[in-house]
Amino acid sequence: MKNILKTSALAFLFLASLSCENDDQTIATAKGGPELLTPLDGSSYVLTPDNAQNEATTLVWNHADYDVQTEVNYEVQTALSGTDFTTIVSAGTTTSRFMVLTVEQLNTVALDLGINPFQATDVDVRIKSSLGSNTSLEAYSNTIKITITPYTTDLPKLAVPGNHQGWDPPTAPLLASSGFGETDFEGYIWLDGEFKFVERNDAGVFEWGNTDYGDDGSFSGVLAEQNESNAIATAGYYRVKANTTALTYSTTLTNWAVTGSGTPNGWPDNGVVDHNMTYNQTTKKWEIILALSGGNEIKFRANDDWALNYGDTGADGLLNESGDNIAVPASGTYLIELDLSNPRAYTYTLTPQ
Known part of the structure; x- marks a missing residue:
């Protein structure tokens, strides 16, 4: 009987101990999100490749309030202004309360948002905080608006499909212009018979149905977009030029x-x-x-x-x-x-x- 009483007493003390431990635990709750302090709302950035590794901006924010002393995860989120963050592009994550973005990094964010190079566009920025992977503890900062003018170092291209490669625009050799916004395309191509010039579509793909150019029928180096004929070259390696503004082209056989x-x-x-x-x-x-x-x-x-x-x-x-x-x-x-x-x-x- 004494053994039964002793066992019951030990069990009671064990359960009481667990109860006390549970009473001491703190449940984390998100009472307030971080506050984004810099950059200032309305800041503007014109980006150039000449200083790609230089600092473009530094974002600084206050701590999020989770009622506990613990490490907080932060993500810098961006979206096109006026879209209510429907499509988010992350600029990076950190456990610090600041993030330095180089010109190249900010330019990448802008291009990932779909901003056209050299076009000033408004972007919304906010900070998301969270503890671990617990999505129920997410909180968000205030939103600021900045204006970004990104750049591109990719030269505009023009495809040249034809007999020399099976009339397949996506795999055709390319011409390049001298710079963004320029239409003076040039390149070297092995030609063998008829060919045409094809521009990219809005998705950046070369395919039939896009704007394409051929000869105007005079075969004197004049391009035409409507009622055009295929240009023609005897088999050989050519320097090919085309200007889609002046509507001219030339082929120079080279050895x-x-x-x-x-x-x-x-x-x-x-x-x-x-x-x-x-x-x-x-x-x-x-x-x-x-x-x-x-x-x-x-x-x-x-x-x-x-x-x-x-x-x-x-x-x-x-x-x-x-x-x-x-x-x-x-x-x-x-x-x-x-x-x-x-x-x-x-x-x-x-x-x-």
């Missing part, structure tokens, strides 16, 4: 060669011939294996003429039309490759053999 004091034949001014390169249809590069002499120079030129030639101004591996001569690093045999397949981003390589 490429290496020349210069670093080559066995020297500069062509002495009456010698260039070292002709061969076009590789698989790699889309012009190539030649050639012995070069160190301390001398080379250049690339088309059609045995200086009217179209490329050098490397700045020695950065990027080709510039009529640019500086290219220094030969050391004497030896090289695989020389000329890559004109990326419009307005032409490159070359010298690979020792």
Whole structure:
């Protein structure tokens, strides 16, 4: 009987202890959201790629109130103004009460929101707070409005589908303009018969049904959008230009060669011939294996003429039309490759053999 009483007493004390522990627990509740202090409502940002890594802005906010001393998660949320955050783009998360955004980071947020480059657009910004993954403890700050003018470093493109690739706009070679908003497209393409020019649609896709251009029927370099004919070129590698504002286009057949004091034949001014390169249809590069002499120079030129030639101004591996001569690093045999397949981003390589 004594054992039963002792066991009952211990059980009672254990249950009482648990009850006391539960009474001491604090239930976290979200009493108030954070308060966004900076930037000021109405701030404006015109972003440029020249200072992409510089600070664009720093967001600062007060603590959210959860009735407990614990680490709080914060997310900077953005949305197009007037949309009530229907579509949210996150600028990042942190457990601090501030976030530094670089020009590049803020530009990415703006483009992800669907803002057109170089167009000033209003954006709503707020802070969301939470504890862990418990969505019932979310709270939100006040909303401020800022104006962002983003940029893009992508050049506008124009597709050139045709016989040379199966009339498939999404996989067609591209021309690029000289800058955003410009319509002076250029690039190098292997053509073989009929072709056309196709613009992107609103979703950024090249496909039939978008604005497309052909020849006006005179085959004199005039583009037409309505009642057009397919342009035509005999098989070969062409420098292709098209201006969709002036409605003009041109195709210049090119065959490429290496020349210069670093080559066995020297500069062509002495009456010698260039070292002709061969076009590789698989790699889309012009190539030649050639012995070069160190301390001398080379250049690339088309059609045995200086009217179209490329050098490397700045020695950065990027080709510039009529640019500086290219220094030969050391004497030896090289695989020389000329890559004109990326419009307005032409490159070359010298690979020792």
